[in-house]
Amino acid sequence: xxxxxxxxxxxxxxxxxxxxxxxxxxxxxxxxxxxxxxxxxxxxxxxxxxxxxxxxxxxxxxxxxxxxxxxxxxxxxxxxxxxxxxxxxxxxxxxxxxxxxxxxxxxxxxxxxxxxxxxxxxxxxxxxxxxxxxxxxxxxxxxxxxxxxxxxxxxxxxxxxxxxxxxx
Amino acid sequence: xxxxxxxxxxxxxxxxxxxxxxxxxxxxxxxxxxxxxxxxxxxxxxxxxxxxxxxxxxxxxxxxxxxxxxxxxxxxxxxxxxxxxxxxxxxxxxxxxxxxxxxxxxxxxxxxx
Numbered sequence: 619x620x621x622x623x624x625x626x627x628x629x630x631x632x633x634x635x636x637x638x639x640x641x642x643x644x645x646x647x648x649x650x651x652x653x654x655x656x657x658x659x660x661x662x663x664x665x666x667x668x669x670x671x672x673x674x675x676x677x678x679x680x681x682x683x684x685x686x687x688x689x690x691x692x693x694x695x696x697x698x699x700x701x702x703x704x705x706x707x708x709x710x711x712x713x714x715x716x717x718x719x720x721x722x723x724x725x726x727x728x729x730x731x732x733x734x735x736x737x738x739x740x741x742x743x744x745x746x747x748x749x750x751x752x753x754x755x756x757x758x759x760x761x762x763x764x765x766x767x768x769x770x771x772x773x774x775x776x777x778x779x780x781x782x783x784x785x786x
Numbered sequence: 787x788x789x790x791x792x793x794x795x796x797x798x799x800x801x802x803x804x805x806x807x808x809x810x811x812x813x814x815x816x817x818x819x820x821x822x823x824x825x826x827x828x829x830x831x832x833x834x835x836x837x838x839x840x841x842x843x844x845x846x847x848x849x850x851x852x853x854x855x856x857x858x859x860x861x862x863x864x865x866x867x868x869x870x871x872x873x874x875x876x877x878x879x880x881x882x883x884x885x886x887x888x889x890x891x892x893x894x895x896x897x898x899x
Contacts, residue, residue, distance in 0.1 A: 622882050624875045635878045641889045649885050659884035662877065747878070 635747045643735045643743045647705030650674065650733065665692070676702050681715070693722050697731075708733040796863065799843035804828075805836050808857070812846050815858035819848075822857055
């Protein structure tokens with residue numbers, strides 16, 4: 619069974635996702651390292667991703683695009699791999715590019731993504747993904763492509779304030 | 787490029803405990819800045835600065851009620867901020883769910899590394 623926790627830090631502009639899987643670290647690493655598997659989870663069902671390159675080594679690069687419900691492709695996304703230590707650690711810059719590979723100024727500015735994969739027992743693995751947002755405007759644009767996933771019950775401080783607003 | 791609301795200011799403003807408390811207090815819009823300032827162990831000027839940051843972020847407004855000017859929370863701006871975080875969370879929960887499906891779909895394979 620998969621256990622998932624999400625921790626949001628508005629101050630540091632990070633969101634950390636922790637998930638536990640009944641699998642080995644090597645199996646979890648494959649989710650990132652095998653482009654065909656990656657394509658099945660990176661994009662939401664309404665915006666499936668196609669990876670045109672995936673070199674998951676320190677200093678390597680990945681390229682992908684997503685296809686929207688109307689059949690249009692999004693500007694290409696890229697990963698700049700800073701550190702890859704299979705099957706335990708992956709640190710990357712995650713951004714959008716123009717067709718010529720230069721950073722796309724119309725899309726959310728590059729953010730950071732740090733993935734840690736650690737065994738926590740017999741055939742059980744914890745994966746932690748720390749997302750570092752460049753700014754909130756970027757966050758909003760990223761969300762515009764994933765919003766089909768819908769809403770979810772909220773957590774955190776903003777919620778507590780809103781609860782008081784309803785009571786007032 | 788489309789014009790974005792000032793989310794940077796919004797989240798930065800909410801990152802401070804005093805400012806979150808001011809936002810909470812100002813929901814029922816009863817107090818002016820001088821009254822708000824009495825709740826905190828800091829100078830009037832310091833509280834005034836916090837309110838100014840919240841105002842720039844669109845989280846509070848100063849509203850005239852009769853002869854008084856009260857600080858009022860913009861509840862809709864708060865809702866927008868919350869929805870943003872929720873939606874990003876939802877994006878990742880979707881990804882984790884799909885990862886889990888993939889793992890359950892096929893028996894674990896030997897790594898090729």
